[in-house]
Amino acid sequence: xxxxxxxxxxxxxxxxxxxxxxxxPISGHVSLYWYRQALGQGPEFLTYFNYEAQQDKSxxxxxxxxxxxxxxxxxxxxxxxxxxxxxxxxxxxxxxxGTNSPLHFGNGTRLTVT
Amino acid sequence: GExxxxxxxxxxxxxxxxxxxxxxxxxxxxxxxxxxxxESGKGPQFIIDIRSNxxxxxxxxxxxxxxxxxxxxxxxxxxxxxxDSAVYFCAENFILTxxxxxxxxxxxxxxxxx
Numbered sequence: 049x050x051x052x053x054x055x056x057x058x059x060x061x062x063x064x065x066x067x068x069x070x071x072x073p074i075s076g077h078v079s080l081y082w083y084r085q086a087l088g089q090g091p092e093f094l095t096y097f098n099y100e101a102q103q104d105k106s107x108x109x110x111x112x113x114x115x116x117x118x119x120x121x122x123x124x125x126x127x128x129x130x131x132x133x134x135x136x137x138x139x140x141x142x143x144x145x146g147t148n149s150p151l152h153f154g155n156g157t158r159l160t161v162t
Numbered sequence: 163g164e165x166x167x168x169x170x171x172x173x174x175x176x177x178x179x180x181x182x183x184x185x186x187x188x189x190x191x192x193x194x195x196x197x198x199x200x201e202s203g204k205g206p207q208f209i210i211d212i213r214s215n216x217x218x219x220x221x222x223x224x225x226x227x228x229x230x231x232x233x234x235x236x237x238x239x240x241x242x243x244x245x246d247s248a249v250y251f252c253a254e255n256f257i258l259t260x261x262x263x264x265x266x267x268x269x270x271x272x273x274x275x276x
Contacts, residue, residue: 052205079262081263084234088170088269089268090251090267090268090269091206091251091255091266091268092266093263093264096262096263104263114227138192139205139206143262145262147262148193148194148211148213148255148262149262150196150211151196151208151262151264152208153198153205153207154205155204155205156205162274
């Protein structure tokens with residue numbers, strides 16, 4: 049079946065612009081997660097949702113970052129006034145339930161801020 | 163695709179031999195653990211998980227061992243194949259903190275020699 053789908057695959061933007069990254073989770077998965085991954089490191093937690101409710105946003109670096117999942121399915125991670133330090137691979141994952149179930153990751157969006 | 167793990171600890175294994183990848187986790191209260199495999203240009207792929215009430219779990223060609231006394235997790239791959247070449251991450255979760263938020267370790271690169 050279809051896995052987690054993220055778009056765009058690559059995004060290049062100029063410093064100061066806003067970007068929106070999209071995640072389409074596996075159908076029927078309750079929980080959706082956003083992670084950021086630097087080269088050579090494991091994914092770093094940003095935020096997660098159960099259905100449409102944002103359960104934890106403690107990993108968002110600052111208030112320029114926000115996420116939503118209004119209908120409990122597709123999610124958007126928005127970065128306002130992008131800075132070069134925001135350049136990274138952003139990964140979305142989903143899981144069938146919110147506890148003790150494995151996360152299934154998408155192939156990510158590579159964001160480059162110039 | 164992008165490279166994952168440019169400067170990671172590396173385990174070189176002869177094809178057909180068994181591999182053992184080790185991970186020291188950080189939180190003694192963690193109660194759920196997962197191993198992921200990540201190939202270049204792709205998202206982390208779930209391999210196997212284990213709950214803290216177990217000390218061993220077996221899958222297809224893989225075994226995860228958990229030693230809570232010393233906070234150590236290992237992944238054993240039997241009869242390593244060229245397709246096993248990848249970066250492997252362990253991840254832990256403490257359910258009571260925030261649902262299924264996983265914290266990832268630093269990763270180990272496995273290179274399978276023909």
